[in-house]
Amino acid sequence: MSQRGRLTIREVAEAAGVSAQTVSRVMNNRPDVAPDTYERIQRIIAEIGYSPNMLARGLTQGRSHVLGVVAIGLDYFGPSHVLTGIDQQAAELGYAISLNLIHRPETGDVPEILSGLFARQVDGVIWAIPQVGSNLDWSHHLAQHLPVPVVLVGGMAGQTSLPSIGIDNRAIGRLATEHLLAGGARNIGLITGPQNWWEAREREAGWRETTASSPFGDTSGPIFEGDWTTASGEEGLHRLLAASPTMDAVFASNDQMALGVLHAAHTLGRRVPGDLSVVGVDNMPEGSHFWPPLTTVHQPLGDAGVLAVERVDDAIRRLTSRRSFPNAMEPLTTQLQPKVIVRESSRPAI
Amino acid sequence: MSQRGRLTIREVAEAAGVSAQTVSRVMNNRPDVAPDTYERIQRIIAEIGYSPNMLARGLTQGRSHVLGVVAIGLDYFGPSHVLTGIDQQAAELGYAISLNLIHRPETGDVPEILSGLFARQVDGVIWAIPQVGSNLDWSHHLAQHLPVPVVLVGGMAGQTSLPSIGIDNRAIGRLATEHLLAGGARNIGLITGPQNWWEAREREAGWRETTASSPFGDTSGPIFEGDWTTASGEEGLHRLLAASPTMDAVFASNDQMALGVLHAAHTLGRRVPGDLSVVGVDNMPEGSHFWPPLTTVHQPLGDAGVLAVERVDDAIRRLTSRRSFPNAMEPLTTQLQPKVIVRESSRPAI
DNA sequence: CTGAAAGCGCTTACAG
């Protein structure tokens, strides 16, 4: 027995009366083992409950079967749903996940996190951080200094040469606004997320395009910059109505801010959707029980997580079979499409 | 250079003109290195960007500097907040986190997860799964088959001989109910979580104790068993009022169900808190912007995660210095206390 | 204060 009393391949080999690498062959499902030897070893493994030391295996194979996942704090709705998809698909494909949460999207910890991942010999990295401020700069750093495949998921998708899975955020803005126009809105206000967030800017661009080119002329209303919180949505409605008392609809860039809008509308005695239609983004579970139930735009975040794992896995396999170089994946960006979930906070199409 | 072009301790040693284990001493901050040797090696390490292979280090040291974290899906409010605390404190203490999400609290995957963790040589395990149905049985399995320290956090705390960090769930029920009584409620209904969840039963017990022994006689109202979802809270209020039309307060076992209650109250034309006081549990961020803002009971979940990491780390250190055995930690349970957050959905103390 | 030797538990060529 080895240190800490764990079983090693040698104990199995002795018990089976074979050499260690015959056991190794069985553990790795190699074809070149005699059927009865194979069965005998399998039985012994099951009996004594042997499982190979992945640290040792990793050392010889040059791969750890671990995926590094870097995500922003789970307080944001998006990342935690992406993480669920990542976890599921990673388990499916036999990877463990090394989780690294960062606290602010523009953190300074990136080099430390990368070197930690690097030291642990992760086979690949999934980078699930929204693009905020100038943090896109990292990605170059990332591509150059990590000798393993990296896939971006979420906010940074499509903005670098790295392969990525993203959501079409401009379409989010377009779909929400088109829905409001269809319901008769002609003065559509916007509560956007922080301007340094790419996702916020894209959603805003979708709103802008759609209001500008509507058949009813320019239907764009006032703008307020929130910070994703419910409180900022609440403040936002007050400001927006002060700027344009005739505003008849609001597109809020996430559900939490939309909730703040609903709250403020109650306080102000504005009926939703009678006086004011409201649309959010995210489709958080509580949304269908807001008062009134919130119309929102759903993003397929779990799918994005699943796809991200498949993409790194592809790259890792290609790399292992020596047919390619670390970040020589096709720099493919997959854009997933959002869809509107119509509930009662917006007037239905006329 | 080694495979995959990574730098090894040998490259550093050659560049510095010393042996490998002198470099090793520097990497591990051993005191017995000549000051100038130390500095020279440090400089070279920084220059060429060497970082040690943790797989190899783990193999020799018999520890991985990885903590296995087993948690239930992040859709539940509690676990994702616990995870945030865990991540933060693990980073602080130099551990990586190997995340394993399970989908249902009574999953059958436990043996697979444990053997995966075991194979990866985790130094310790944090088990953040609520106690549901008979899944407490695992914990024995867990304690016996894992040769490393385990700490329970959340629902299973205090129910086994394993060390654990928990929240006083009975106090949650008591505090919520006392608050309602203080506001003048005399017929307090309960929307409980699923009966097979220990946390739900404890909160119910707190409610039951408090209503039964109130100075105003038995103030317990009707009970409805929800499933933690907003929809079940909504259905719950209808059922409760059907059973007892004079009910003047509801304690909902989480905020989501409380939201459903608020929603149903609007639909039924019951004023909150005028006709009906409502209290939830969790203090989710949106709660302060419900209509009306929700009174709730806060649980210090982040703290629980931090404490859990400290507890395993203690045990790991003790084990490493060979002064103890794997699960010979004091089987200490730390109970953290909840507190009421008073907002507008409940009548203030008279 | 520093180094040569051995070993952690596996897998990868190389023989046979």
Add this chain to the structure above:
DNA sequence: CTGAAAGCGCTTACAG
């Protein structure tokens, strides 16, 4: 189909 040898990149005693 199976095994003896060497090595992955570190660290742990043991010398000096």
